[in-house]
Amino acid sequence: MNEGIYVAGRWRSSASTETVEVLNPATEELLRRLPAGAGADVERAVEAAAAAFPAWSATPVADRCAYIAAISTELERRADEFAELIAVDVGCPLKIARRVQVGMSLAVAEAFRSPEIVPETEELGNSVVVREPVGVVAAITAWNFPLFLAVAKVLPALAAGCTVVLKPGEVAPLTAYLFAEVVDAAGVPPGVFNMVSGTGAVAGEALVAHPGVDMISFTGSTRAGIRVGEVAARTVKRVTAELGGKSPSILLPGADLASAVRATVRNAYLNSGQTCGALTRMLVHHADRDEAVEVAVATARAHVVGDPFDPATRLGPLASGAQRDRVRRHIDQGVAEGATLVCGGSGVPAGRDVGYYVDATVFADVTPEMAIAGQEIFGPVLSVMTYTSEEEAVRIANGTPYGLVAAVWAGDTDRAMAVAGRIRAGQVDLNGARFNPAAPFGGYKASGNGRELGRHGVAEFLETKSIQR
Numbered sequence: 369m370n371e372g373i374y375v376a377g378r379w380r381s382s383a384s385t386e387t388v389e390v391l392n393p394a395t396e397e398l399l400r401r402l403p404a405g406a407g408a409d410v411e412r413a414v415e416a417a418a419a420a421f422p423a424w425s426a427t428p429v430a431d432r433c434a435y436i437a438a439i440s441t442e443l444e445r446r447a448d449e450f451a452e453l454i455a456v457d458v459g460c461p462l463k464i465a466r467r468v469q470v471g472m473s474l475a476v477a478e479a480f481r482s483p484e485i486v487p488e489t490e491e492l493g494n495s496v497v498v499r500e501p502v503g504v505v506a507a508i509t510a511w512n513f514p515l516f517l518a519v520a521k522v523l524p525a526l527a528a529g530c531t532v533v534l535k536p537g538e539v540a541p542l543t544a545y546l547f548a549e550v551v552d553a554a555g556v557p558p559g560v561f562n563m564v565s566g567t568g569a570v571a572g573e574a575l576v577a578h579p580g581v582d583m584i585s586f587t588g589s590t591r592a593g594i595r596v597g598e599v600a601a602r603t604v605k606r607v608t609a610e611l612g613g614k615s616p617s618i619l620l621p622g623a624d625l626a627s628a629v630r631a632t633v634r635n636a637y638l639n640s641g642q643t644c645g646a647l648t649r650m651l652v653h654h655a656d657r658d659e660a661v662e663v664a665v666a667t668a669r670a671h672v673v674g675d676p677f678d679p680a681t682r683l684g685p686l687a688s689g690a691q692r693d694r695v696r697r698h699i700d701q702g703v704a705e706g707a708t709l710v711c712g713g714s715g716v717p718a719g720r721d722v723g724y725y726v727d728a729t730v731f732a733d734v735t736p737e738m739a740i741a742g743q744e745i746f747g748p749v750l751s752v753m754t755y756t757s758e759e760e761a762v763r764i765a766n767g768t769p770y771g772l773v774a775a776v777w778a779g780d781t782d783r784a785m786a787v788a789g790r791i792r793a794g795q796v797d798l799n800g801a802r803f804n805p806a807a808p809f810g811g812y813k814a815s816g817n818g819r820e821l822g823r824h825g826v827a828e829f830l831e832t833k834s835i836q837r
């Protein structure tokens with residue numbers, strides 16, 4: 369695999385003498401030492417993206433989408449390599465990396481092949497409303513779904529006619545290197561796509577502050593998202609922000625309780641709970657509490673903790689030691705607050721002295737005032753909460769600063785739909801509905817601004833110009 373930075377269609381050495389150590393979360397061994405991109409690297413990348421913008425933005429949409437189709441084909445060809453790399457770097461079990469991390473990314477990439485994905489010029493009275501690319505985009509991503517996040521930002525930006533500098537999350541940056549190889553192999557013109565790795569504080573902030581960058585497409589924590597918004601405001605950049613979540617799964621009386629509990633638990637533990645939309649608050653009617661807890665514990669126990677490459681593993685390590693320690697602290701806090709720990713805990717899982725492992729953990733009797741009910745934990749920790757009326761369920765569901773995803777389970781679809789209408793979140797899934805790669809994704813409240821995926825995702829990368837005649 370290449371090293372350095374990918375700028376103007378070539379791999380180059382970084383100007384930085386600082387490095388980022390990339391560790392294998394299952395073994396704690398050093399995987400790679402990568403350059404911690406410096407301000408000078410960002411400068412070169414932004415310059416290259418700005419130089420490529422006039423020609424790329426003038427390239428017909430159909431031709432831009434033909435390049436995207438070539439990227440999508442190349443991603444499919446190298447799918448197994450991506451899955452293995454994500455298993456090594458993030459610690460996601462290989463089977464899940466293949467099916468979810470890579471599978472979802474391929475589905476999303478596929479959706480951007482068609483030129484119809486780009487909104488067209490509109491006639492409005494005596495006006496022509498033209499959509500034009502925003503310009504140079506800095507795509508700053510989290511480490512938890514490294515391929516998905518790169519695809520969900522870079523491909524719609526390219527379809528819209530923007531040029532891009534990608535900065536991946538420093539905890540698991542290896543996928544971005546492979547992704548840059550894919551874009552290179554697809555023959556995308558030099559400078560249209562660039563990649564600089566490095567830390568948020570240095571490479572990330574240099575991009576956000578750079579006057580040559582027109583837009584920041586950010587995915588990460590709410591804390592970093594706020595900082596990005598503040599710095600970007602100085603140069604009046606557009607910012608879309610996909611941030612954290614504390615998503616509720618509301619199980620209404622009349623739903624198939626056991627299957628709704630099982631699906632919620634599996635969702636909460638996907639990628640060791642390191643998923644922005646993880647359904648980490650399970651809201652059940654108080655009469656269903658005991659049965660729901662019993663099924664949740666049985667499902668949690670079936671989540672075998674282990675090496676990502678072991679086919680029996682359902683729960684790999686967390687991505688870093690810092691992440692593992694943070695999750696343990698949240699669990700200890702839950703116990704201290706008086707929640708009932710019914711499964712798992714903050715101890716070292718049996719036989720897992722090496723690697724950043726945490727057991728599948730379930731808390732029952734969690735109340736809205738507890739910190740574990742309101743804070744994003746980003747680990748395999750599920751909180752079971754009870755309600756007595758639909759009104760109260762909706763109030764609890766909406767009662768955190770976040771609003772990314774929710775799930776509603778009900779025997780009656782009309783009732784589920786009515787509850788969905790009252791949830792302040794950007795995505796609501798009814799009765800375990802499947803993922804739709806064309807539907808917009810994003811948050812209300814502290815979960816962010818803007819939407820990704822499909823036509824709505826492309827629209828974020830477009831300016832709107834009215835021409836009166």
Ligand code: NAD
Pocket residue numbers: 508509510511512513535536537538566567568569571572573576587588589590591592593595596609610611612613643644645744746772810811815816
């Ligand atoms: P993070 O906020 O620490 O980092 C995210 C990215 O921002 C990284 O590339 C980092 O280097 C960069 N960054 C950090 N500070 C920066 C700054 N001041 N200026 C510019 N860039 C900066 O988040 P993380 O630990 O990588 O990811 C976990 C978080 O991401 C969770 O909160 C999760 O919910 C969220 N997330 C959200 C979505 C979504 O679509 N809503 C998807 C995945 C992850």
